[in-house]
Amino acid sequence: RASVGVKGNIKESDEMVEQTHYNHIKLYQCSDEDGTYKVTEVKTGPLYQSDLDSKDSFIIDQNGRGIWVWVGKGASKKERIEAIRNAHGFVRKKKYDTSIPVTRVVEHGEPVEFKSLFHTWRDPNESVMLYNKDMIENIARVTPSEWDMTSLHANSQLSANTRLVDKGKGKKTVWRLKNVELEPVDESMYGVFFSGDCYLVHYQYEGGDILYYWLGSHSSIKEQTAVTIQTIVKDNNDFSGNAVQVRLVQGKECLHFLTMFEGSAIIYKGDHQDVLPTTFLLQVTGTNETNTKAIQVNMSASCLNSNDVFIVKKEEAYFIWCGKGSSENERKMAGCIVRRISNDGYSVI
Known part of the structure; x- marks a missing residue:
């Protein structure tokens, strides 16, 4: 429904978006077959579901805009446990901004934002899903941190196409990191954060479990490392390693995270206060x-x-x-x- 006289420009723009989306993504294979953890670049450019192998885990680099870790069902226990930690190491090695969003997903539990990185995707018992140009323009460029871009409210089509997990009405449990251990947060304080602390939020919904770990802008490296480890432990002990793990840095919260607190999340300065x-x-x-x-x-x-x-x-x-x-x-x-x-x-x- 382009205006007269600009059809060619819109078509060209769509093609450029699609080409840019596909060409700038890199796929890395992670393996520890010989006892040494290795990350090997597999390809650059269009990704296909067949590029993934259930026996391994993979890192997908959105040209420094977002990092995804995909863990296959047959990946070793070590790979499953250390996937998110190794992804953080990947970010450091690449000298990317430490606030870059890092998300871990497991085979058959992939969110639509992950699927949109691939040229085609087929879920079990479903027909092939082709991501057309409209979806490429409105979804595929969305990284985890961009789920909360302030421009969203001004673009209803983008809002519809980002497909948030749900309306944020699922069950929430919140912990605050205290002396490298998780301390339950009283329900009356859900959505209240302090910039000097780190938090873990478990969200349970119809489709599965999400573990958001939030890093305050004034929290220490020790605290950030500890909450990462606690997230891994929580996932493996309580969810058999099948939860989606999402790392959030203060100021880069995703839309779904804010939706869970009904638009009333508050971030205070400093360390926790009762x-x-x-x-x-x-x-x-x-x-x-x-x-x-x-x-x-x-x-x-x-x-x-x-x-x-x-x-x-x-x-x-x-x-x-x-x-x-x-x-x-x-x-x-x-x-x-x-x-x-x-x-x-x-x-x-």
């Missing part, structure tokens, strides 16, 4: 339940931005400061967040 601060300033970003979060910033007028909405808490009083460039939806979501943490109402300024 009692929330009495005075703080939160910057609210997002326009709906799938992309909204509030992040604590310095309590200073210089931190206010005329395009955003902020929540101000001063002792017992709550205020919502609305920049002149903010939208009605942003203001509405700020109100939802305040109602979550206060029963006393708020003033709009």
